[in-house]
Amino acid sequence: MYKVFVNELPLILTNKVSETANGEYFLLNKDAIRTAIRSLRKKKLLEAYIYHPNHEEILKKFTQEIPLVVAAGGVVTNAEGKVLFIYRNDKWDLPKGKLDKGESIEDCAIREVMEETGVKDLRIENFLRTTYHVIVNSDIYTLKQVHWYAMKTEFEGKLKPEKKEGIVKARWKGPKKIQKALQNSYANIKILFEGD
Template identity: 30%
Template structure:
């Protein structure tokens, strides 16, 4: 009987410790989870930790909210902005609600030689991507956009996106926040054929020095995608 009571006491002690650990871990995740939104070449991080660099700071008040107009004004002069919040997730949700949500998907396509497919659009190197159409899954949209913009047939190799990037922009006075799912893909057929009617005037497979040169003339979001690919 004594052994049974001892076992029960140990069990409840373990359960209590496990519950406390889960609560603590959840609190830590809520406190430190960073969110990144790009405004053109400017980067805005929402976090609970003050950065070591010389990032421009916005500190939220007790409402945990920050006005879109205030963020936009900051990125007009600063390339790195940090929004400090005790609850980054809540602050991000409140900020995102001030934009029109747009969903898109793109492909990170690798061929048999380990080269990355890139397109040249609006004077920068980019990856094929586009809006998700009604009735279309994110992965389906990514495959369709790759084929339309590059002529390459590709298949998704993972069951979830490699990364999702956030990009805010002004479309004729309407501020949108685009969530782009980036899918890792393998090329299975087709021939390089840039979609010139969409303004794509260059296309190719790149690795090594050639890839590095093109990453010097791309968007911060694309660099983030490539960093995720390397991990």
């Protein structure tokens, strides 16, 4: 099962017919996928399911219809145990960005955090999870796949939000401020802070 967010609502790619409670099923073809995405965007549905019997094939077939953009980012913790957030498009987010050609996913995650916040001396602790969301730009649909890593840093310098990327703030946040920030964040970011 893959959970893909469309405007904060889940589009679930599944090989099980029993998973739906109050959503609607769609087949894995271009027209059905576009209808499912439109229904979620217009809030006609609160969740939708794309069904395909083969779990191994489902994401590959989905990305044949909706182009895939690979990105990486970090949940960065400093020496005080605070987590690094960025503020962009009136929401709290985490630093991330697109993979460059020939770059490893880990290198991309570190580069993007550095570029978007100015934080240096990052080290990856472990892989956290992969999230998915659909981006709609002039009726062109793209699936963004973000690989998230837990990172640590001893960096104590000034944070430098990358203005040309629309980032207006970069802040270290402790537990209370993290909870507050998550109230004005994205579903994909919230799930990074949920205990599994």
